[in-house]
Amino acid sequence: MEIGNRIKNLRLSKNLTQEELGERTDLSKGYISQLERDLSSPSIETLFSILEVLGSTPKEFFDEEQGKQKVIYEKAERIFYEDEERGYHIEWLVPESNEKEMEPVLLEINPGGCFKQFEPSLSETFAYVLNGKVTVRLGKDHYEAKAGETIYFHAAARHQISNQTDEKAELILVATDSYL
Secondary structure (H helix, E strand, O other): OOHHHHHHHHHHHOOOOHHHHHHHHOOOHHHHHHHHOOOOOOOHHHHHHHHHHOOOOHHHHHOHHHHOOOOOOOHHHOEEEEEOOOOEEEEEOOOOHHHOOOEEEEEEEOOOOEOOOEOOOOOEEEEEEEEOEEEEEEOOEEEEEEOOOEEEEEOOOOEEEEOOOOOOEEEEEEEOOOOO
């Protein structure tokens, strides 16, 4: 088992530098670096101190499954929400995506319906229209996309996706921000 690599991955997941981890554990940045490169082995007490700062228990840390990432998500795992008033149905394709950098969803918009309106943000939005036709309002501008077309924009202005036709629209939408 590569203890150093696990420490490094945990540290990075907490957005800590080696120096910050060292300060919080009374260890030097150089020692943390040596641990992460498996050039040095920590005492049990030191390891437990590091794990406490990184928010992990020894059991979690040494669990072999811990380091594996989930790659496949089954349809039964999806979370969905329907807004009958606005006329849309949304399915989160990756259940915990609100904790990740991208948030992929399957969005169905009924005829005359619209997805909720979003305020300006630093996020980027990508969508692929599977069926039907949608209108994207981005600030004062309007864009139309039909089945087989791709939508991509920086969300620097107020924005909304709607369906102004008389047939259901379906699209895959991925935002780099957790605002869905």
